[in-house]
Amino acid sequence: MTMTVAPTIAVYETVVTIEKGITKVAPTLTENESVAPTETTTVASTETTTVAPSLALNESAAPTPSGNVTAVAVTPTPAVVATMALTSITAVPLMESVNWDGCSVTRLCVHEPPGCDPSSNARCLFMSAEQQIGRNFSIDLSGHSIGYIAATFSTDDSLGGHDVTYICAADGSTVVFITATLHNDFLILTLSEMSNGKGRVDGNKIQCSFSVVLPESIMRVNNLAAALHTGSYNATSGALGTPNTAIMTNQVDFTNPNTTVTNMLTSNSTTATPTTTSSYAPTLHHSLLQTLLVTLAVLGLAML
Incomplete structure (x- = not known):
């Protein structure tokens, strides 16, 4: 059976084709990149499977061709938020x-x-x-x-x-x-x-x-x-x-x-x-000395 694939525009599209046990990965497309119209393609058998691209949120999928090609839908997944590595x-x-x-x-x-x-x-x-x-x-x-x-x-x-x-x-x-x-x-x-x-x-x-x-x-x-x-x-x-x-x-x-x-x-x-008692010792000794001097002075006056 002969099938012509219309040009498509995709964001980060990846098409995986399995043909007779061989896996082929189409080039990844950048944003707003268009695919040139393809030539007439002959599908050898019904074993060929086309996987639809993963869609970002709110992105609509292009129509998939009918015929002997089986389209497998992929559920859209939200983006993963990267976290900063924490180091000591x-x-x-x-x-x-x-x-x-x-x-x-x-x-x-x-x-x-x-x-x-x-x-x-x-x-x-x-x-x-x-x-x-x-x-x-x-x-x-x-x-x-x-x-x-x-x-x-x-x-x-x-x-x-x-x-x-x-x-x-x-x-x-x-x-x-x-x-x-x-x-x-x-x-x-x-x-x-x-x-x-x-x-x-x-x-x-x-x-x-x-x-x-x-x-x-x-x-x-x-x-x-x-x-x-x-x-x-x-x-x-x-x-x-x-x-x-x-x-x-x-x-x-x-x-x-x-x-x-x-x-x-x-x-x-x-x-x-x-x-500590050491910080108070000088003050204590000074007070005793003063008392002793006063006592001696009083006794000296009394003897006069």
């Missing part, structure tokens, strides 16, 4: 240990247990936030974990509603930074602004420092709630384990270093700073 960032070495210097003076600090020093206590879970300008803050984290330590910031008291989370994960002896959002106890990888990343791993103690722009609360004030977590990390696959939350704070003003922060999980104040 390797931190540069942190030369000095994270410590409590400046706590309650220049930076807001959170400890668990209260008052622990992250530079000497390997199991001290610690975070400090020091305002640079506006909502730009320098963050320090320290904690005992075989995988990662993380800090979450929430604009309300309901933690876990897609709240921005900054993660420091141990990859051997180095630290990698990962950003995510915390939602219903799950970490969902995302891209967030993070800079000046430094980190160190000492056994199971992970420490890191970085700069971020903290989220703005719905009331346009500086009050935020924070949470500190630990969890497992697979350095090969990049998989993050479920976060174990050890500190969950009330809403506090992060621009006020001296504000009192309470761990809502333990009802303990997490900002307690240990005091």
Whole structure:
């Protein structure tokens, strides 16, 4: 049977012809490209099958010829949205240990247990936030974990509603930074602004420092709630384990270093700073000396 195929105009059209066990793929056409009229084509047998092109949404198909050619309809499919690959960032070495210097003076600090020093206590879970300008803050984290330590910031008291989370994960002896959002106890990888990343791993103690722009609360004030977590990390696959939350704070003003922060999980104040008697000794000795001198002067006058 002799059949003449009329010219067609298609968008990204692909025609697959199966003839006597041989598969032939016609050239892919670009948008608005037309096919020149074909010569008279003889179809050898009814084994020849023409597959209609995949259609974009709202695209109409050209009529298919009748005869010994079988037309197979293809259901239109929506376009697939490409997603950006999320990668971790390797931190540069942190030369000095994270410590409590400046706590309650220049930076807001959170400890668990209260008052622990992250530079000497390997199991001290610690975070400090020091305002640079506006909502730009320098963050320090320290904690005992075989995988990662993380800090979450929430604009309300309901933690876990897609709240921005900054993660420091141990990859051997180095630290990698990962950003995510915390939602219903799950970490969902995302891209967030993070800079000046430094980190160190000492056994199971992970420490890191970085700069971020903290989220703005719905009331346009500086009050935020924070949470500190630990969890497992697979350095090969990049998989993050479920976060174990050890500190969950009330809403506090992060621009006020001296504000009192309470761990809502333990009802303990997490900002307690240990005091030492040495700072008070000079004043005490000075008072005793003054008293002694006054007493001697009185006795000297009495003897006259």
